[in-house]
Structure formats: C-alpha cells, structure tokens
Amino acid sequence: HPPFDVHAVRRDFPILKERVNGYPLAWLDNAATTQKPQAVIDRIAEFYKRENSNIHRAAHELAARATDAYEGARDIVGRFLNASSSSEVVFVRGATEAINLVAKSWGKQYIGEGDEIVISWLEHHANIVPWQQLCSETGAVLRVMPVDECGQVILSEYQKLLSHRTKLVSFTQVSNALGTITPAQEIIEMAHRVGAKVLLDGAQSVSHIKVDVQALGCDWFVFSGHKIFGPTGIGALYGKADVLAATQPWQGGGNMIEDVTFEKTIYQPAPAKFEAGTGNIADAVGLGAALEYLNRLGIENVARYEHELLEYGMHALRSIPGVRLIGTAAEKTSVMSFVLAGFSTVEVGNALNDAGIAVRAGHHCAQPILRRFGLEATVRPSLAFYNTYEEIDRLASVVKRLQCSAKSFSV
C-alpha cells in the first residue's frame, strides 16, 4: 500500500488552516464532530445555487433535480453500508433521532410488559434514554451487558442475560468514551439465536472502520452525518426491508402517505413512510458527497493510517507519569480517554486549548461507562484521518508540561 498522504488530505479541509491562540488548530475532537472537506461545502452550495426545490411533489425541472440529488444520496448511503436496497435507508436528523424512531415506532408496537431490552455498559445516552422511556411506558425491563477493566464487553456475561424474554439488543459498534470496538457480529448472532432484534449504533464506527450491514446481520444500523465529514442535522437509519415493512410510522404528515381521507390514511412503503414532512434535502445531498469523498480515500486506507496513529498516541500518553488511560481494549479506534493525576479534566482541556489543541473534556454523554471506572469525566482526544503525528506530539508535550508543573508545586 502507498503511504497515506495526510498532508494532501489536510488541504481538502479549509478549517484545518485556522489558528487558535496563536497555534495551528489541532482538531482532536472528532468523536464529537468531524470537519468538512471542500467537496462537501461545494456540494451543498451547488444544491442551493442550481437544484433547490422541494422533492417529489412538484412536476418541474428543479423538483426533478432536487429529487435526483436526494435519492442519489440515499443510494450512496445504501452502497456505503452495503444495504441490499436503498429503500432500506431512512433519512433522519442523526443517530439520536434514528434510535428514537425505532423506539417510538417498532418499540411501541412490539415491546410489552415483561419483555427485556439489552444494552451495553458502553452506551451513549442516546442509546440508553429512549429504551428507558420505552420500558417505563410498557413495563419492559432494561438489562445491561457488563464490560471488563479494558472496556470490552464480557460476552459470557452477555450470554447469561439472553432468554426468550429478550426482544431487543441495542448496542454500540464503537464506544464514544473509550474507543472500544465491540465484537458486533458475535453479539448480533447471539441475540438472533434467542429471536431478538438488534440495533447497532454506528455513530462512532462508520468513519473509522468498514461497515457491511448484511455481513453484520443487524436489523437496524444508525449513524450521524456530522461525525463522518458531512453536515449536521442529517443522518441515516438502515433497517432490514422486512422489519421496516412490518413497522408502523412514528410521525404523520406529508410525503409519507399514499392517500388521505378523513376516514383513513394509506401510507407509502418504506423509506417514505418514515420521512414525514419536508426533509433536510440539502444536507442529505451533502452527506452523499461526504461518503463519496471517503470512498475516494478508501476506508481501509483510512483505518490503517488511523490505527498506526492511535498506537503512537496511546504510547505517547502512556509514557507520561500521572496519566491514566481509560479504555485499553485490544480492539479499539480513534479515542484516547485519560485523566491526569492532580488536574481536573477541565484544567487539562483548557491547557490544551491554550496551545490550539481541541479535545473534549467531560462525561461525553456516556456517564455510566465513566462511572464504571470511578470517574465523572475524562479528557478525550479523538482522531480522524487528517490528524498527524506532529499533532500527537504537541498533545503529549502539553500534558507532560502540566504534569511537570504539578511536580514542582508539590516539592
């Protein structure tokens, strides 16, 4: 393989030329959101300059252009995930809305009292709260697969939670707080053996590892556009055709109907059935452009480069006295969560910001997993393919300097 030309790809991202506090911006907050290549920015501008129209309803040239662009983006998402058909792709606002859609449509329809929903200890609040709400409305029970000291799920403990009562297993493919890559295929197969459906949260995985929903076998897969170099306010829900067909819509309105009388409404088939009202057309088109950009780089090339960068970063942080790394599973991507003895995470985050380095310091919307490690917050640098070894060196040197200043205070 040719070496990954990180300096060439950096030129595709205008924001990476920004300076912060006198330093070149080092964007290490990719788990929160990613930056956008010029190709995405241009594609959205092009849509508004030449194609803007509402879709489907009007029989004129721009409606046709907008519809082609929107449905073209759906095809790109379907191919990116290896869905068997683009009609298995529903556009939503993001991963959060996708999970809520499943909870409030399929969940309301199929989950009842005494049924069990299994999630993992690693989940983002977006994959906890909707199921808690569903449980309190239906009398279903939420169960949680535990994780070990490295931050990996314990399959033998998960196995014990599964029974004929398990109706749904919903879990993340990559932890946003720790970076753990869960053994998704095994977890899905084990769930299917007891007849449960499976939702896979891909918010943190799609931008880092190759995803193939047919190979994984999940019933639903969700992700957000903004975490994969696309715009905010757009994301996708993949659902198996038969599962979508057997699910009632959650919202009603225009676009999603075949025929309406005051007595009765006949719905469109999926995906339109789940897309009531005017969608986020321009940003769906922008998401399509982001995935095409990533396709040009090659997700395997990206994954290989990021893996080397992560190893380098984990080693650099591990060798600083006082640093405790949280999340040390062998299967891991992008995220390097840590705490520094003697400093709050906010202090570390501020010191990094002073040096032009953007990281997240906080609970990362995943409080249960941090509490599993006795913490309320961590500092979380998270990588994308446009990050460099030099940025990691800058990160490590600021943390090292802080640590030394603590030592000189204590003597």
Ligand code: PMP
């Ligand atoms: N799941 C995971 C694992 C996430 O990291 C996030 C975003 N931090 C979400 C779900 C929710 O994504 P969004 O806020 O874009 O809806």
